[in-house]
Amino acid sequence: MYRHSPATASASLFTSKSIQAILFDLDGTLIDTDDQAVERLSGCLTPIMGRNSARAARWLLMQSETPGNYMVSLLDKIGLDVPVMTFTDKLRRKRGVYMAEEFRLIRGVDKLIPKLQQRYKLGIVTSRSRYHIEQFMRRFPALAGAFAVSVGMQDTDWLKPNPQPVYLAARVLKVPTANCLFVGDTTVDIKAGRRAGTWTVGVLCGFGQRSELERAGAHHILESTADLPRIL
Numbered sequence: 668m669y670r671h672s673p674a675t676a677s678a679s680l681f682t683s684k685s686i687q688a689i690l691f692d693l694d695g696t697l698i699d700t701d702d703q704a705v706e707r708l709s710g711c712l713t714p715i716m717g718r719n720s721a722r723a724a725r726w727l728l729m730q731s732e733t734p735g736n737y738m739v740s741l742l743d744k745i746g747l748d749v750p751v752m753t754f755t756d757k758l759r760r761k762r763g764v765y766m767a768e769e770f771r772l773i774r775g776v777d778k779l780i781p782k783l784q785q786r787y788k789l790g791i792v793t794s795r796s797r798y799h800i801e802q803f804m805r806r807f808p809a810l811a812g813a814f815a816v817s818v819g820m821q822d823t824d825w826l827k828p829n830p831q832p833v834y835l836a837a838r839v840l841k842v843p844t845a846n847c848l849f850v851g852d853t854t855v856d857i858k859a860g861r862r863a864g865t866w867t868v869g870v871l872c873g874f875g876q877r878s879e880l881e882r883a884g885a886h887h888i889l890e891s892t893a894d895l896p897r898i899l
Contacts, residue, residue, distance in 0.1 A: 686866065686899070688842040689783060690833065693793035693803065695852035695873015696892050698770045770806045773872050775893025780813045782896065790816040790836045792849070792859075794826045816840055828855045830863035837863070850892060851875075857883035868895065 691697050783789060791800065797819045804811035816839040823831040837844045849860030852873025860867040861884045869880030872891040880888050887898055 685846050686787065686848045687846040688788040688790065688837065688840045688848070689895075690790045690792045690836050690847055690849045690860075690865070691892070692849075692851035692853070692856045692873075693791055693795055693800070695773075695875070696850055696856075696870055697773060697776055697791070698803065699773050699872065770803055772807065773892050775891065777807075777810065779893050779895060780810045783899075784813040786899075788840045788842060789814050790818070790840060792818045792827070792832045792836050794820055794832075794855075796820045797822075828858035828862065830859050833859050833863035833865060837865070850895065854879050854883040857885045868898070870894075 780789065791803075791814050793800065800817050800819045804814075804817075816836050818832045818836045818839075820826060823829075823835055825831045827833075833844065833847070833849060837847050840847075844864040847860075847863075847865040848868060849856065849863070849865045850868045850870060851857060851860070852870050853875045856875075857867045857869055857880055867885050867887075869875055869877075869883070869885035869888045870890070870892045871877060871880075871888065877888055889895065889898070
């Protein structure tokens with residue numbers, strides 16, 4: 668597996684000044700719903716797992732991401748993705764789950780995005796549905812205009828770690844993937860970016876752990892998305 672040390676990654680990525688666009692994952696990168704999901708599942712596991720419930724919940728959710736994305740892609744292949752996801756979104760609306768008021772920004776993102784917009788084209792690449800993207804934009808209107816493109820679950824045949832969503836975002840922005848930086852918190856994000864030919868930054872404010880992001884080939888790893896200016 669291709670790996671960079673942080674020092675090598677920083678030199679090879681940021682002295683070239685070649686970045687024209689920055690693409691962001693949503694959960695765990697711009698909003699902290701990863702922690703919210705862990706809290707919910709942990710509450711269910713507490714009677715069984717006790718004090719280890721939070722760790723178990725995080726591991727289970729992380730392990731389900733790639734298979735879950737492939738399942739949605741397969742539903743799309745047989746023409747059932749839209750009906751199934753529309754149904755589940757309706758259930759979420761009725762239960763009040765994932766409403767706009769529930770989204771919380773990763774600390775510092777509110778100040779980060781306007782600054783980056785002055786220098787780069789910005790986009791969102793997520794495995795969430797178009798409904799959730801719209802919820803995010805509605806919850807944070809001051810940031811919504813900064814993103815020139817958003818790619819969600821219904822927009823491509825395959826989801827991350829397949830590179831197709833990243834290719835689409837770059838194409839809409841009219842920026843070669845070699846001139847894009849993809850920022851995400853999981854190995855799914857890093858693999859999608861690497862396979863598409865972008866530079867990648869892993870952040871530790873979501874599900875991902877440093878060791879697994881390194882193994883996935885992240886060019887750089889930061890504690891938080893808000894730390895991005897330190898390496899640009």
